[in-house]
Amino acid sequence: MERVVAVGGDRIAYTPGDRTLTLNGRPPDEPYVLNGDPVVGSPGAFDVTVPEGRLFLLGDTRGNSDDSRYRFQESEGGTVPLSAVKGALIDEDDPLVVGLRSAVPAGGGLALLGAVSGVAALRSRRRATGAAAPSGEGRGTDDACVTGVVARG
Secondary structure, X not given: OOEEEEEOOOEEEEXXXXXXXXXXXXXXXXXXXXXXXXOOOOOOOEEEEOOOOEEXXXXXXXXXXXXXXXXXXXXHHHOEEHHHOOOOOOOOOOHHHHHHHHHHHHHHHXXXXXXXXXXXXXHHHHHHHHHXXXXXXXXXXXXXXOOOOOOOO
16 A cells, blocks of 8 residues: 555655655655655655656555655656556544544444343343232132133234
8 A cells, every 4th residue: 555645746856865755845744654764765866747647656664665666667757547546545533434433332332232231121021920920819729820822802
């Protein structure tokens, strides 16, 4: 997985001597780069103006990423067509992600509460049925128990 760092019209450049990656003449803010070195592993200098409809990609683990810096021979300045994007990573601070992250434990808690309530209701019903069982009074002298279906009309 790689991150889109430049889109059509952007200019991205790197000169090994100054170890600075620039995007449109300024160093990009890349707090997500692992180990903090945005140019580690770069094969050499590059200066690319990204064509419209194309993207320049860099991995977060720059020292171990087969990204646009290594694709200069394959395509236009190492860029890839927009149509090559297979998906998008949603930022972990996105409101949808935060909401889902909160809803999953709440849903699990509600499911557990429902299960406990269901078991409690069954036990309560069994106790109530057992307590209301006929004791033999009012049935005459016959101690036989009859089971069957009562038709209600």
